[in-house]
Amino acid sequence: MTARKRVVVVGGVAGGASCAARLRRLDESAEITVLDRGPYVSFANCGLPYYVGDVIRDEGKLLVATPELFRQRFNIQVRTRHEVRRIDRAARALEVCELTSGSVYRQGYDALVLSPGAAPVRPPLPGIDLPGIFTLRTVPDSRRIREWIESRRARRAVVVGGGFIGLEMAENLVHRGLEVAVVEMAAQLMPALDPEMADYVLRRVRAHTAAVRLGDAVAAFEPDPGGELLVRTREGAALSADLVILAIGVRPETALARDAGLEIGVRGGIRVDEQMRTSDPHIWAVGDAVEVRNFVTGEQELIALAGPANRQGRIAAEVICGRDSRFRGVQGTAVCGFFGMTVAMTGATERSLRRAGRADFSAVYLHPGHHAGYYPGARPIHLKLLFRPSDGRILGAQAVGEEGVERRIDVIAMAMQQSGTVFDLEEAELCYAPQYGAAKDPVNLCGMLAANVARGDVALADWSDLPATDALLLDVREPAEFAAGTLPGAVNLPLGQLRGRLAELPRDREIWVHCGVGQRAYYANRLLAQHGFRVRNLSGGYQTYRAWYPQGAGNEHSGESHDRQSEEHRSAEQGSRR
């Protein structure tokens, strides 16, 4: 390395800030400059919804590091409100505008790191520029929303978009006492989940908000004589609101890179190699603006997450300092909490596997308690594990529940990073004491259920084939449970009586077995298979059925919410005893 190498980082939030700090740790002599067009660097953007919600009350808490700290601690020059207008690749120089004064200057570099981030999508709808319609990306954005809520004494909000940010905003606005309606264009909330897993989310969000409109979108915004805004939807609804939050996704900020002729990838992000280098060998790019490879699906993806951004920043710094570091790719681990519920996921979903043209996967469902059922307070976790039955390779997991959700997804995420299989989950030795888990942890149960399939001990029925099947649907629960609601057309034969009543079952027809959450059906599957029946398992039982077919389940249930409560309770216990 030559002395006084000049490194310029454009964008000083997660990836850029990590990169700059790492650069200094590796090279005391480099001249490191961070340029950001905003007023702050290194702020906690994941905290912004909670600042709006007044859960985080002190704005200063969001500022992880100040320019002064960067100077003093790292000898890094941070220039806020400096916007890079152009990259002169041939001259290795930037054209920078000092926004406060409007003056423009040139800044040379030996290595350039782009960390411009992604901007919230703001569609060109009629009325989009009316006051009271907000997106959330920066500290000033969240400050403006707070001020609007307070000064207008806002009571009603419409959140457009039912994904991570949308639901976090909905929760925070409800936390502030607002009445919230959510409008989501997809047929489900949390489009990152498979639809049947999103059903748990829908039930919870419906219970805490004024309205959830799925499969609908905003057509126009209008001033509302009775309040601030009228939100008109394509399906003809008119929702009054004192403010609107747009949370319909983000788009990578690639203008600077495009103008400089850097290669853009298939998904519209800046193209980089494993060393975070762009098509120009002197320019690196990191964070939300770049495309990265999902190491599960092999697809290029745009991932707007702080963890990967930080890692990419570190790797770019290491490569600039001559190390041979490589980014391993992303797996899409994410978590989101709202209304007492936690949703977490890692790896591929069934939808993303199909989109990638993959058919060699199976899914198991389970609903174990987050700790031993015999210890008070166990809450169910609804889990879906995707895996490759041919070799047991884990492809992805989704979980929804109230407690211990992120822990199980983290463990599965760790296994996946190391190319783990369902057999590894089955054998995992995890923390167990009654208040923390179960002797067979939910992660072990995931592994066991999937391993049963991978080993050929259990054949799965596909829940999506349920409406068209001519298989016998066999409910092996007790008669009282059967009477309280079952699959359409199912017959009842309790597990305890099965061995004595085999003669009643058909040998010329498939039998699809279910129970409440899957445990008894599994026993019945093994029993019937050994007696020569053609049997398949409806994984996750009636709990999974209601998530797949909420309408069907609703029709059968007069006292649905009560039944659900008691069954969830049961499921928590059964899970832990499996």
Add this chain to the structure above:
Amino acid sequence: MTARKRVVVVGGVAGGASCAARLRRLDESAEITVLDRGPYVSFANCGLPYYVGDVIRDEGKLLVATPELFRQRFNIQVRTRHEVRRIDRAARALEVCELTSGSVYRQGYDALVLSPGAAPVRPPLPGIDLPGIFTLRTVPDSRRIREWIESRRARRAVVVGGGFIGLEMAENLVHRGLEVAVVEMAAQLMPALDPEMADYVLRRVRAHTAAVRLGDAVAAFEPDPGGELLVRTREGAALSADLVILAIGVRPETALARDAGLEIGVRGGIRVDEQMRTSDPHIWAVGDAVEVRNFVTGEQELIALAGPANRQGRIAAEVICGRDSRFRGVQGTAVCGFFGMTVAMTGATERSLRRAGRADFSAVYLHPGHHAGYYPGARPIHLKLLFRPSDGRILGAQAVGEEGVERRIDVIAMAMQQSGTVFDLEEAELCYAPQYGAAKDPVNLCGMLAANVARGDVALADWSDLPATDALLLDVREPAEFAAGTLPGAVNLPLGQLRGRLAELPRDREIWVHCGVGQRAYYANRLLAQHGFRVRNLSGGYQTYRAWYPQGAGNEHSGESHDRQSEEHRSAEQGSRR
């Protein structure tokens, strides 16, 4: 397999019950019999302390499965209060005593599974048989303790043994309103932890109990004129108590196996191979009575944990049914909760590595918050990671804290099962939202700190060498922090001033750097190393110092508990911002 193969399982709790149920799932035709000398099978023994503590109020909750359920659901014959007196290996038959009637009969087997468990140690001390001295293994044991507490209106208890069960019992007795003293023969509580990690435990237990006596043991029990019992210790203390709980460990129940001439291992447990087979090819053994290989240290171990017992039971069943299953060994993942604190660990400790003759390891310490510091409520986790610097292989982890402790240990446990390295922890993509974690999760931080050592970017000083070192001890915190307490003899030079004051530092002498929790010291290490100084890091900073040298730290601190509070707070924030 021949039809009607006779399998007999001796001992129907965790391993035995799992084995029997798995056997049935694999072989409908086998004749499966479970014999247990106690009144119950398949009970939740990990829940017993919480039943004593009245956290679990319904005894029925502890009974995971009844003999009737085994019969009806699995066609398994369970005979409680049947004691096996002898194994006639040549004839493949057992001599069984029906305890209720006293009659003895022979029971033949094709395959025999021993799952006798382990019994609490009850040393032959004077007065050991006085009423009011209890051990805890079975449901009737816990019922007797409950009845004793209630009928005598017990107010004071002595718990002998400060390990997992001892501390769970202490917490549960305190929960019932009793005043508790703990007597532990070792110089620390939780002897499964390294001593400096146990210091956090000691502080917490001291704050919630009447007395903790370390390095002391019971000499004798005497009737107490003023109450029930007087506990005399070797160090001369006399503790009055209405009841005594002995929780000084368990011993594998090997009498039956020994009498039958089965091989016993180096640690006194029944010797088995990877397929859980004993030295007799028709006899398997599982659970607390067997010795298993720790796959981290390579040592044989006695592990009394439900998770491994269940897995061993499954594997024995599979092998009996002709499958080629193998037990992967144990890694010693465990968790324990008391007084609002969680202690969890996996893999080797420094002590167990030394005992196994290993020297090729390093340890890093950290004290991150359990979630992002900018979100309210972050609580510190005190972490120690052991790894092999030559290749980064993870060897073990210990963690103490209030929230999120078991989650981080589970993730590291999963990585270890797959031979993971600190580089894998560094790159782990884990759940992050402000209330759940940090963009750099504590697991990532563990990996980063250790990877810095493995890559040679940071050299560690050994905390145990502190008293004898002639290195310059450099505290890079701010003067106010330094003034509130530092290492004996340390000099202060705040990180922000370091670059400008390099001339003040010696080039002929090692410099050992510390700060509060390790972050600033790390920056200082990189800075000084690049400027040619011989520098080492005191990992985990002043927080770790106080755990290593509690006396020393105490002397310097007049207002220790206040300072600790504020520093723990800081540490939580800094951890998340690293």
